[in-house]
Amino acid sequence: MAVSEFDLIRQYFANATGMRPDVLIGIGDDCALLRVPIGKSLAVSVDTLVEGRHFQPGADPTSLGHKALAVNLSDLAAMGAEPAWVTLALTLPKADTAWLRAFVDGFAALASEYGMQLVGGDTTRGPLSITVQVHGFVDPALALKRSNARAGDRLFLSGCVGDAGLALQRLRDDMPSSADDAYLARRLDRPTPRVALGQLLLGRANAAIDVSDGLIADLGHICSASGAGARVELERLPVSAPVGAECARGNWQHALAGGDDYELLFSVEESRLDAMQSACREAGQQIQEIGRLVDNSGIVLVYPDGRLSEEIPDGFDHFRT
Amino acid sequence: MAVSEFDLIRQYFANATGMRPDVLIGIGDDCALLRVPIGKSLAVSVDTLVEGRHFQPGADPTSLGHKALAVNLSDLAAMGAEPAWVTLALTLPKADTAWLRAFVDGFAALASEYGMQLVGGDTTRGPLSITVQVHGFVDPALALKRSNARAGDRLFLSGCVGDAGLALQRLRDDMPSSADDAYLARRLDRPTPRVALGQLLLGRANAAIDVSDGLIADLGHICSASGAGARVELERLPVSAPVGAECARGNWQHALAGGDDYELLFSVEESRLDAMQSACREAGQQIQEIGRLVDNSGIVLVYPDGRLSEEIPDGFDHFRT
Numbered sequence: 001m002a003v004s005e006f007d008l009i010r011q012y013f014a015n016a017t018g019m020r021p022d023v024l025i026g027i028g029d030d031c032a033l034l035r036v037p038i039g040k041s042l043a044v045s046v047d048t049l050v051e052g053r054h055f056q057p058g059a060d061p062t063s064l065g066h067k068a069l070a071v072n073l074s075d076l077a078a079m080g081a082e083p084a085w086v087t088l089a090l091t092l093p094k095a096d097t098a099w100l101r102a103f104v105d106g107f108a109a110l111a112s113e114y115g116m117q118l119v120g121g122d123t124t125r126g127p128l129s130i131t132v133q134v135h136g137f138v139d140p141a142l143a144l145k146r147s148n149a150r151a152g153d154r155l156f157l158s159g160c161v162g163d164a165g166l167a168l169q170r171l172r173d174d175m176p177s178s179a180d181d182a183y184l185a186r187r188l189d190r191p192t193p194r195v196a197l198g199q200l201l202l203g204r205a206n207a208a209i210d211v212s213d214g215l216i217a218d219l220g221h222i223c224s225a226s227g228a229g230a231r232v233e234l235e236r237l238p239v240s241a242p243v244g245a246e247c248a249r250g251n252w253q254h255a256l257a258g259g260d261d262y263e264l265l266f267s268v269e270e271s272r273l274d275a276m277q278s279a280c281r282e283a284g285q286q287i288q289e290i291g292r293l294v295d296n297s298g299i300v301l302v303y304p305d306g307r308l309s310e311e312i313p314d315g316f317d318h319f320r321t
Numbered sequence: 322m323a324v325s326e327f328d329l330i331r332q333y334f335a336n337a338t339g340m341r342p343d344v345l346i347g348i349g350d351d352c353a354l355l356r357v358p359i360g361k362s363l364a365v366s367v368d369t370l371v372e373g374r375h376f377q378p379g380a381d382p383t384s385l386g387h388k389a390l391a392v393n394l395s396d397l398a399a400m401g402a403e404p405a406w407v408t409l410a411l412t413l414p415k416a417d418t419a420w421l422r423a424f425v426d427g428f429a430a431l432a433s434e435y436g437m438q439l440v441g442g443d444t445t446r447g448p449l450s451i452t453v454q455v456h457g458f459v460d461p462a463l464a465l466k467r468s469n470a471r472a473g474d475r476l477f478l479s480g481c482v483g484d485a486g487l488a489l490q491r492l493r494d495d496m497p498s499s500a501d502d503a504y505l506a507r508r509l510d511r512p513t514p515r516v517a518l519g520q521l522l523l524g525r526a527n528a529a530i531d532v533s534d535g536l537i538a539d540l541g542h543i544c545s546a547s548g549a550g551a552r553v554e555l556e557r558l559p560v561s562a563p564v565g566a567e568c569a570r571g572n573w574q575h576a577l578a579g580g581d582d583y584e585l586l587f588s589v590e591e592s593r594l595d596a597m598q599s600a601c602r603e604a605g606q607q608i609q610e611i612g613r614l615v616d617n618s619g620i621v622l623v624y625p626d627g628r629l630s631e632e633i634p635d636g637f638d639h640f641r642t
Contacts, residue, residue, distance in 0.1 A: 028546070030399035030530060031364040036357045041345055043352040044440065046454065048410045050447035077349035089369045089410070089452040119365065126371035127448040131410040138354070146350050148467070209351060225349070253582055288328065290569050 012090065013017030013118055016108035020117045022084065032119035034085055045075035051128040051270040061099045063189040064130065065106025070191045071212065072134040074262040077198035078210040080144045085113040088121040089131040097145040114195060129205035142202040144266065149207035149226035153267035156205075156287045158194045161215050162243035164186035165258020180242040191262040197285045198199065201266055204276040210265035216258035218265055219299060220254075228268075232291035256301075267293055334409065334439055337429035341438045343405065353440035355406060361458035366396035377492075377574035382420045384510040385451065386427025391512045393455040394435065398519035400532040401465045402457030403569065406436040408441040411450040435516060436497040463523040465587065469549035470528035471586040471606035472616040474588035475607045479515045482536050486579020501563040508561075510585040516608045519571075522587055525597040526599035529587035539586055540620060547588075553612035556625040577622075588614055 013027070022132060024033040036042050049055055049068050069086065086108070092100075111118065116134075167184035169175075195209070201208060202252050207226060209218045215237075219230055234255075243254050267277050278288050290301075301309035326406040370389050371529070372378055390407065397404050411426070413421075432439065437455075454504050489506035513530070518552075528547060530539045536558075542550055547615060555576075560568060564575050589597050601608050612623075622630035 024461050025464075025466065030396040031366045031402060031457070033361040033400070033464055034365060034460055035461070036363055038359060038610055042355040042357055044355060044406075044408065044456075046408045046410050046441050048443045048445045048452070050445050053409055053445060053447050075351040079354070081352060085365075087365065087367045087454060089367050091369060091371055091450060122366050122367055122369045122452070124369045124371050124374060126450060129412060129447060129450055131369070131443070131452040133408060133410075133454050135365075136352070140345050140354055140356070143346075145346065192472060242491050254491055257338045261479065 003082065009082050015103060016104050017111045017116060017118045020084065020115065020245050023119055025041070026117060026119045027121070032085070034119060034135070037137055039139065041140040041143070043076055043079050043081035043136040043138050043143070044133065045072050046131065046133040047071050048131040050127060059315040060189065061102035062106035064107070065103040066110050066190050068130040068132045069107050069110045069134070070193050071108070071236060071262065072132045073193035073195055073247055074191070074212065075209040076134055076136040077139055077193050077195045078134070078144060078208045078264060079143060080198045080202040080208065081138040081175045082199060082304070083134060083136045083137040083195060085112060085119045086116050087119060087133045089119065091124045091129040092269070093125070093128055109237055139202065143199060144198065144205055144208035145210055146207055146225035149222050149228055149267040149293050151228045151293050152287055153206055153269050153293045154273060155230060155232065155291045155293065156266050156268060157211075157215070157263055157290050158285065158287050159192070159261070159263040160238040160240050160243070160244070161261045161263055162254035162258045163213070163240050164191065164260035165254040166243050166246065166261070168307050183240070185240060190258065191260070193262055194264045196283065197264055197280070197287075199226055200279055200283055200285060201276070204279060205266040205268050208264050211261040211263045211265055212259060214259040215265065216256045216299060218257070222265070222267065223293070223297065225297060226293070227297070228293045229296045230291060230293050230299045231302065232299065233302045236288060238288040259305055334425060337425050338432045338439045339436060341405065341436065344438050344440055346441045347352055347438060348442070353406070355440060355456070358458055360460065361637050362461040362462070362464070363396055363457050364400045364402035365454065367394050367452065367454040368392050368396070369450060369452040377558045378564045381510065383427035385402035386424040386429075387511050389451040389453045390428050390431045390455070391514050391565055392583065393453045393511070394514035394516055395429070395533065397455055397457040398514050399465060399529045399585060400457075400459055401463060401519045401523040401529065402459040402605035403520060404437050404455060404457045404516060406422040406440045406456040407432060407437050408440060408454045411442065412445045412447040412450040414447070414449055420565060433577065438466040446483045453577045454549045460523065460529065463519060465522060465526055467528055467530055467543050467546035469612050470543050470588040472551055474527055474547045474590050474614040475585050475594060475610055476540070476551060476553065476614065477589060478532075478536070478559055478584055478611050478614045479518055479606065479608050480513070480582070480584040480622060481559040481561050481564070482532055482582045482584055483567070483575035483579045484561050485512070485581035486535070487564050487567065489581070490575070504561070505563060508579065512581070514583055515585045517604065518585055518601070518608075521606060523596070525600060526587040526589050526594055526613050529585050532582040532586055533580060535580040536586065537577045538580070542586065543586070544614070544618065547614070548618070549614045551612060551614050551620045552623065553620065556623075557609060557611045559609040559611075
């Protein structure tokens with residue numbers, strides 16, 4: 001692929017997102033030069049999507065562009081940070097213009113939604129792989145650290161869990177098509193990072209994490225970091241109709257360990273419960289209480305019939321495939 | 322590769338570099354939380370090295386760890402920025418512990434040399450690929466932008482150019498071994514980012530760039546960005562004995578277009594010449610004047626015999642392979 005083709009790609013990317021006044025130099029010099037607001041910390045997260053591992057060959061490029069940014073925005077959301085800048089390191093087997101335009105469309109649409117600017121990147125030739133790093137701002141005193149949860153906190157979830165995992169299983173098992181396919185595929189391929197909710201939780205929640213590894217695994221991360229245990233009432237889990245049907249059959253795998261949901265799991269102390277809930281109501285944020293944090297370590301699941309799970313140790317990853 | 326193996330890798334990386342007081346949260350939460358000093362801008366650069374493209378399969382992992390960081394540090398150097406934090410997105414075909422330890426050794430040794438802390442990353446399975454993003458600080462009023470060069474400025478180079486290109490050619494052509502091999506290989510595999518020089522040039526140089534694409538191509542970037550032309554006296558080019566031998570045979574390819582040298586090319590206005598030169602002398606920084614910037618566009622090369630090259634247009638990449 002000629003150098004000039006890559007230059008065109010860069011040019012196309014450079015103009016794909018908006019311009020921010022805190023970007024002193026964007027793409028085109030040795031470094032980007034960026035200004036962080038006084039009093040704010042810089043929040044940084046990086047994730048790689050590799051073909052054959054995180055997505056199948058032939059995956060829709062617009063969805064890939066969306067998802068590569070969304071999974072990183074979800075990390076900013078889980079810290080309560082306000083998105084600002086993004087870099088993109090893209091490795092491509094060839095300069096397929098149609099693919100690239102579609103990828104940039106998905107990437108730039110989501111970036112614009114959050115007023116983000118692409119400030120740097122690298123485009124190289126090789127096996128398809130996408131590394132995105134996002135940068136945001138947050139008041140360090142309020143940031144939603146994993147380690148800030150306290151025994152007694154109530155546990156909440158945004159949206160619903162298990163859809164992405166069920167979508168993936170249906171694809172893998174080559175299941176007959178169903179009325180839910182479009183919904184499930186959208187939840188897997190176009191996750192919605194809960195950015196506004198994360199910022200709304202500043203000063204209202206103690207700890208937060210995004211559900212990327214699966215509900216119980218991510219709850220385990222909060223518990224480990226905070227030195228607490230948790231009790232989750234499965235009856236209260238927010239699930240869609242297709243995931244709910246699985247749960248009703250006794251298959252909790254997707255809801256508890258599906259991963260890739262990018263919902264926020266967060267803990268709120270009792271004294272702030274009303275304020276948090278009314279703020280969410282006002283903002284139209286859908287959240288659901290699912291249990292609470294407890295003193296002893298480990299996670300206990302309360303099944304709808306009242307049966308308790310054996311205690312699940314912190315850092316649990318039994319469900320992981 | 323089991324999740325726990327990756328967790329071990331992360332753990333190993335997390336402790337491989339020092340701890341900085343401006344890192345409020347490092348590895349282990351959804352985001353790193355970082356504090357940029359008041360009055361400084363954040364300088365950011367990202368580069369990917371892909372196996373088979375930027376290095377050969379079987380390349381020494383310690384050198385790879387060094388080089389993946391060095392090429393990025395070189396970008397900070399070219400802006401005059403002070404290195405602070407680094408993230409590493411590593412895609413590996415398998416969890417080869419010996420390879421990983423060697424890679425981390427090379428990476429961490431260089432990071433420690435500059436007091437950098439690894440603050441985030443991602444480790445995934447797939448074709449070998451390394452994406453590093455560096456973060457540094459610089460006073461935005463002094464940053465060595467490419468666009469700050471002015472006609473009349475003198476042009477300088479650090480170190481010497483052409484070694485990496487010659488090393489690569491000798492490898493490709495499978496040349497018989499020579500006394501220079503060890504020196505040349507070291508210049509290719511373990512480049513020295515000119516970080517201290519970059520910072521020393523703040524307030525003393527107008528523009529700078531690191532020589533990664535080749536001297537003339539990178540000079541072309543400065544000329545394009547600054548709207549100037551340049552005149553380079555080839556007799557003055559700093560070259561090692563083996564590259565000098567090539568030039569003496571009339572082969573200027575390596576010196577002018579070799580790339581991968583990671584030396585600094587910078588422009589200084591006449592009024593600051595003495596101050597800049599004595600500061601470099603005091604700091605033991607080896608620099609060499611090689612020409613000057615001129616009003617008209619394009620780059621003119623003055624050969625040692627006085628012959629002039631045809632004018633080379635800005636953004637020149639004739640020499641590129």
